[in-house]
Amino acid sequence: MTTELKNQVRQQDASVLAQGYSPAIRAMEVVSILAFVGLETALVWRLWGNPHVGPWLVLSAVILGYLAADFVSGLVHWMGDTWGSTDMPVLGKAFIRPFREHHVDEKAITRHDFVETNGNNCLVSLPVALLALLVPHSSASWVFLSTFLGAMIFWVMATNQFHKWSHTDAPPAIIGFLQRVHLILPPDHHRVHHTSPYDKYYCITVGWMNKPLALIGFFSGMERLITWVTGALPRKDDIGTEAALELVQAQEQAEPSEALAESATPVSQA
Numbered sequence: 001m002t003t004e005l006k007n008q009v010r011q012q013d014a015s016v017l018a019q020g021y022s023p024a025i026r027a028m029e030v031v032s033i034l035a036f037v038g039l040e041t042a043l044v045w046r047l048w049g050n051p052h053v054g055p056w057l058v059l060s061a062v063i064l065g066y067l068a069a070d071f072v073s074g075l076v077h078w079m080g081d082t083w084g085s086t087d088m089p090v091l092g093k094a095f096i097r098p099f100r101e102h103h104v105d106e107k108a109i110t111r112h113d114f115v116e117t118n119g120n121n122c123l124v125s126l127p128v129a130l131l132a133l134l135v136p137h138s139s140a141s142w143v144f145l146s147t148f149l150g151a152m153i154f155w156v157m158a159t160n161q162f163h164k165w166s167h168t169d170a171p172p173a174i175i176g177f178l179q180r181v182h183l184i185l186p187p188d189h190h191r192v193h194h195t196s197p198y199d200k201y202y203c204i205t206v207g208w209m210n211k212p213l214a215l216i217g218f219f220s221g222m223e224r225l226i227t228w229v230t231g232a233l234p235r236k237d238d239i240g241t242e243a244a245l246e247l248v249q250a251q252e253q254a255e256p257s258e259a260l261a262e263s264a265t266p267v268s269q270a
């Protein structure tokens with residue numbers, strides 16, 4: 001990406017973005033966390049002692065759930081970064097604001113307490129938690145589906161915590177170890193996303209899905225499709241119309257393999 005383009009990337013006012021966190025949203029987050037913990041506990045209680053539950057079923061459901069959560073984290077993060085604006089009713093303040101705030105003040109997440117860090121993800125996971133609890137647990141396939149969904153949303157819930165630790169200067173020793181062996185999101189890996197204009201490596205649970213998705217040009221392909229269908233310009237609200245337009249043109253010329261090569265050598269944000 002050109003220096004010229006980097007200079008055009010407009011940064012929103014971090015303090016204005018931070019003020020969007022209202023008491024009503026906080027109350028909604030507290031309720032969401034309580035409901036999430038309640039539903040997941042009920043799911044474990046329902047699965048406990050089920051004859052179809054075994055170590056291999058649980059292990060494969062937990063690993064597949066981790067991959068699925070990583071993908072979902074990328075998809076949701078990409079949507080929050082790329083589309084819509086912070087002025088939109090409900091969605092703007094509750095969902096889009098944190099993504100935009102994170103690009104202009106990436107350390108803000110490390111100052112968020114447990115509720116602000118984890119409330120959002122608990123809220124979006126509630127319908128899935130309910131589904132996992134309510135499907136019949138009468139066969140191995142149903143039990144696998146239920147365990148997979150329960151595990152996936154557990155990892156979805158953990159995502160912002162893992163993401164927060166990737167920005168923490170001195171995380172607890174055990175967390176540093178898990179990052180170094182890449183069992184949770186490593187800071188160096190996540191740094192690639194924080195390089196302006198924030199258009200790659202969206203997966204933030206563990207990041208295992210980032211390279212495969214970059215290889216197939218998943219997010220740039222989705223952007224072209226959405227622009228083609230709706231006419232909307234990706235990242236217009238986040239980095240400004242001028243930079244967003246130029247980025248689209250740059251992406252059209254770049255091959256997916258080029259995008260991957262670029263991501264392999266992260267450059268610190270200017």
Ligand SMILES: [Zn+2]
Nearest residue numbers: 077081099198
């Ligand atoms: Zn982002």
Ligand SMILES: [Zn+2]
Nearest residue numbers: 102106163190
């Ligand atoms: Zn980040």
